[in-house]
Amino acid sequence: MGVHVPDGFFNAPTSVATGLIAAGAVGFSLQRANRELRETGPALAGLTAAFVFAVQMVNFPVGAGTSGHLLGGALAAALVGPWTAVLVMSTVLLVQGLLFADGGLTALGTNITLMGLVTVLVGYFLTRALLKVMPRRVGSVVPAATVGALVSVPVAALAFTGLYSIGGAVDIPLAKLATAMVGWHILVGIGEAVITATVLSAVVATRPDLVYAARHLQQDLVLVDADGNSSTVSPDRPIGAQPAGRSLGVGIAVTLVVAGGLSLFASAHPDGLEFVGGKLGFDGAAKDSAVAGSPLADYGVHGIGNTQVSGALAGIIGVLVTIVVGLAIAKLASLRASKAS
Amino acid sequence: MFAYPDGRQALFGVDFTVERGERVALLGPNGAGKTTLVLHLNGILGSVAGGTGSGRVQIGGTGLHREHLGEIRRKVGLVFQDPDDQLFMPTVRDDVAFGPANLGLRASELDDRVHEALVQVGMQDHADLAPHHLSFGQRRRVAVATVLAMRPEVLVLDEPSSNLDPAARRELADILAGLDVTLLMITHDLPYALQLCERSLLMNGGRIVADGKTRDLLADADLMSANRLELPYAFNPLSVPGPEH
Amino acid sequence: MFAYPDGRQALFGVDFTVERGERVALLGPNGAGKTTLVLHLNGILGSVAGGTGSGRVQIGGTGLHREHLGEIRRKVGLVFQDPDDQLFMPTVRDDVAFGPANLGLRASELDDRVHEALVQVGMQDHADLAPHHLSFGQRRRVAVATVLAMRPEVLVLDEPSSNLDPAARRELADILAGLDVTLLMITHDLPYALQLCERSLLMNGGRIVADGKTRDLLADADLMSANRLELPYAFNPLSVPGPEH
């Protein structure tokens, strides 16, 4: 998604659900990234964030009066690794939301999911997959990540379309939207690929050790000592990648259960727009919630007895829960990390 | 032995010992590996920092291992050659306070320490400015203050006097002479080395090529010219007093 | 007069003329405004660059106006105090070639010019390295080479000798002495100023406080101490030859 989603663009359940996904992803990444970060320090991550931020300022027109901008997710992932990259992207989006009013605060979860999570993961795993079939040289990371970057943007656009089909505030023909979004974002993706290639080739030329995605491909070095004897030394290695293990499973499960549960709960109630639409008599716009008949459907009404108020409350509670869950996971992560060290 | 990540080897076997309280100058031409060497002394470069290379460093009986890194870095204060590498906080005051605050100092104790260090380098009037809005020489002084404020046992200075005005240069020499620390100072200013350090190490091409009394090294014309060292215009190392007097 | 964007005024009225072919040293304590002043000479700071400030600069009869900026910048070669400000290309060779290429040089002519400049500063063996992977002194030398390669009419150097090893410092002095250009050099190295420049300007607090023969300024003890200038250890400005000999 080449532009940031503002407040009120998606309905509350979607915002809440993506918020939860984002919170879970950030919490999990915090835990996984801790080791990476202790080695390289927050300075490098911060710098990558600043760079991604700068890259996102480069707007270019993609037709229909709309401009897209680069995302930088694939680039960040190649440089600092996927988990730190998720944090980097989230930080960028948070700053943009807070300081630059770019992307709404309640849409932060959506933005992180689309521009942080999707681009980073698609970019990174595509890069790694391509590296497997390419010559075992550090240089291979440039074409691999370029392809990763190229693909990651339209995929994010597709994800946006998918989200819109679930929680768009207004019905528009999905096929049309998908075509338009993907079409535009292939153009953005090309820009993304160019930037990624330029930056990565400079880094590979001068500091191959900095490219996280290709660290395992570095050649051994030959050193000469005072008497002219040479010895072979392996270059910097990433600190042993922590096995994903149970923590990943637990993190994802918690996220999914909470996200799923809450969004079921929330989407059982017509959101504000649909409610108003019903009142005004143009119900056509309002979709039937797929879970209207589920046991959860009546849940919200019990305590409060007023659909409207409980709908609003669901939104607010959802966001609050997002924050609490995110913080709890983060806390847990830092506790575990400090125990591990 | 040490090679930079791009594969260039910068150190080819270096071996020396500095006694507690000694003051040693590290001399040598551009690109000799002086900076690279001192960055090993507190584990910034080298295998202990996850880099490439081999060798051992011992500070005050403690070997430089990953588990002692924190302790060693508290003992060894390093002033970088480029002040922009050293200054990273929003204001001069915060920057000088950073190290002592990490050591656990708080409130008035911290303020005193910061103020004292700033007065030592004459920058107390600039405490609330942003470091990157200072002149180059002013940045250099603040960089020195950040390390003085930590009261290290071993002080390593990478060309501390460059870009300083002559009075500041002399004031720095006075400060350094008055400190009770082990001192290792890189400099291209040979009279300055002679004035402050009794002993000198001479590096070239990633190796130590000479080690001895500063005065003797400076007086050895062959050694000097082989290592691109020259005494300034109208200066005779044997005719002026050194620190031993 | 000029104030930085954060509101600090750094220049308070400065007025001087340098004749064609003259060699002038610009002296003064840290933070005097020397760097700020020379950044006006080719329109990097000041009203012509869209900044605050007032005043006029004239180079060889051409007023410094926005429309002449390109021409003036070709005539005035500026070596920055911080080599990192100067070097931005992926390799040393590219960096040195950048200026002459902008002047329209091509192919073998360009290569010759680049090679010559690199030989002048002794960096020809490092032509294919990345500038940011050089030692500080090496970067300084490349920075000088980038400007020498442009063969400017006016050469402005901001502390060119700092961080250079003594031999490189002398070599640079020899190069500068051999060039037929107008020279303005900022330095804290007073003997160096005396050696190269007959005339000196002394700045303090954003003003020019003295203008005269270098030897006379250096011999004026009151003026010197009022402006934080001190001659090094065992140096007598009256006893050594200057450029006029």
Next chain:
Amino acid sequence: MSGDGLLVAVESPVHRIPAQVKLVALFIFVLAVVSTPAAVFWAFGGYAVMLLAALVTAKLPAPVVSRRLAVETPFLVFALLLPFVATGPQVSVFGLQLSQSGVLGAWNVLAKGTLGVIAAILLSATTAPRELLAGLERLRLPATLVAILSFMVRYLSVVSDDLHRMRVARESRGYLGGRAGQLKAVAGGVGVLFVRSFERGERIHLAMQSRAYTGRMPQLSTHGASQSQWLVGLAIPLAAILIAIAARVVGL
């Protein structure tokens, strides 16, 4: 973005409210706005009036605010397209066939988006980045994120300074822009810029470690907010919540 970021440096009561209060206030306000049904127009009028009052209290110049509103443009375009592309019952306005839900949707996006953007502008124009960081830290944002954030804010100025330095260096060596060969050189500059900034970041991290940094910034020197500051800061968002609830209950 250099040093002070987007701060509009004037003295005002809004500037004096601690950052953590403003952050919470912004958040609550935006939540209230978003959960308000789009068709309850008077509620949005209420929000707008309150925001306007805050802008005036903060002494923010109108041109600054309107310039910063430009980030909304892409969505403005999207919103204007909505009535034409959305499906559902159509109405005709001045002979144009518009989708009803599209019109309401466009209003929804515009109103909520604009209010959110203005509220964020209010925060960024009255809070220095440094205070903002301290505020986020006080609100218990995980330390790792705070660290990345503080470096990011700092590096925004390093990178933009470096960009500026490179431009100055280019121009002072006779670069006039344009020619294809040189353009390539400049494009290559992006990569160099990255490595350069990257290495500077690395060295700075090492410098920090040399000064006993162990991964936690020493607590930035801020004090907690007093109760009255919380009250003042939260006045508007609390009113906004009342409006939001009223809008839900009272309906149209």
